[in-house]
Every structure is written in C-alpha cells, then in structure tokens.
Amino acid sequence: MSEKEKKDLPTEETPVEATEAAPEAPQTEETYTLTREQMEKMEQLAQMLAESSDKYLRLAAEYDNYRKRTVKEKEGLYSAAKADTVKPFLDVYDNLIRGAAQYSEGDPNRTGLEMICKQFVEVLAKLGVTEIDALGKPFDPQLHNAVMHVEDEEIEESTVVEVFQKGFIMGDKVLRFAMVKVAN
Numbered sequence: 001m002s003e004k005e006k007k008d009l010p011t012e013e014t015p016v017e018a019t020e021a022a023p024e025a026p027q028t029e030e031t032y033t034l035t036r037e038q039m040e041k042m043e044q045l046a047q048m049l050a051e052s053s054d055k056y057l058r059l060a061a062e063y064d065n066y067r068k069r070t071v072k073e074k075e076g077l078y079s080a081a082k083a084d085t086v087k088p089f090l091d092v093y094d095n096l097i098r099g100a101a102q103y104s105e106g107d108p109n110r111t112g113l114e115m116i117c118k119q120f121v122e123v124l125a126k127l128g129v130t131e132i133d134a135l136g137k138p139f140d141p142q143l144h145n146a147v148m149h150v151e152d153e154e155i156e157e158s159t160v161v162e163v164f165q166k167g168f169i170m171g172d173k174v175l176r177f178a179m180v181k182v183a184n
Contacts, residue, residue: 086124089124097117128170129169129175132144132167134160148182159183166178
C-alpha cells in the first residue's frame with residue numbers, strides 16, 4: 001500500500017462518517033419572478049381546469065343517474081309485462097273454481113279440478129302473485145271492490161262478509177281487486 005492510500009484510510013481516531021460524507025450545503029428554494037400577464041394566464045388556466053373538472057363531475061353524475069334510471073325502467077317493464085301476462089290467466093282460474101263447484105263433494109271430476117286449481121295457485125305463487133285475503137277483514141278500497149252492502153247488526157261496520165271474486169296482488173301492484181260484499 002502506498003503512503004497516499006494509507007493516509008486515506010480511516011484511523012481509530014477519526015470517525016468513519018466524517019471521512020465518507022462531506023458536509024452538504026444548505027439548499028435554498030428557488031424563486032421565480034412572474035409578470036402580470038403570466039400570472040393572469042395561469043389564473044385563466046386554473047379557472048379552465050376547475051370548469052373542466054366541474055363538467056366532468058356533472059357528466060359522471062348524470063351518467064350514473066341515467067344508468068340507475070334505465071335499470072329501474074327495465075325492472076318496471078319486466079314486472080308490467082309479467083302482470084299483463086298473468087291477468088288473463090286469472091279468468092281461467094275463476095272458471096276452474098266454478099267448474100269444480102258444479103260437482104258434488106267426493107266426485108273424481110271435482111277432485112281433479114281442485115288439484116288443477118291448487119297447482120295453478122302454486123305457479124302463481126312462484127311468479128310472486130298472491131291472493132288478497134278479504135273475508136272477515138276491514139274493507140280497503142285499495143284492495144277491494146264493494147259491489148254489495150248488507151245491514152247486519154252482529155258484524156262490525158265496513159267488514160267484508162262475502163267474496164264474489166278473489167283478488168290478486170303481485171308485489172305492491174294490484175292485478176285484480178277482490179269483488180266483495182261489505183257490512184254497513
């Protein structure tokens with residue numbers, strides 16, 4: 001090893017950090033001088049950026065509202081189409097009930113028609129269609145259609161005493177109002 005190399009090596013007396021790192025000069029922040037025109041141009045650009053950002057946010061919100069509205073409309077169309085399809089079958093159900101009533105109890109024809117009616121109700125239930133429970137309930141003009149009134153002191157006022165035609169509901173939508181007789 002040469003004398004120069006020996007000099008450059010740290011000794012026990014000199015700390016290693018002192019020889020490895022040179023003291024850094026303090027960093028100063030650079031400053032710039034802007035003209036009024038440059039400052040105005042930067043303010044215009046900042047305003048344009050803010051306007052563009054606002055337009056983007058409004059467009060994104062508008063698109064999100066559009067997407068939600070179309071999803072809701074599709075669901076509404078589906079349920080309306082389903083309701084329009086089910087309504088004519090309710091008349092078929094009524095005819096099956098009337099047909100079963102024509103036979104006496106225990107007749108195989110009546111039993112067969114009752115089984116068909118039961119199956120029909122199960123299919124309707126799978127589609128979300130339920131029968132409106134009316135007999136003995138308070139009259140509700142949003143669910144019932146009163147076609148007759150009867151004076152009866154033993155029955156509470158505005159109570160359904162007889163159901164002429166069953167009503168059906170699908171979700172919140174009434175497919176057919178229950179045709180009923182109401183006590184006054």
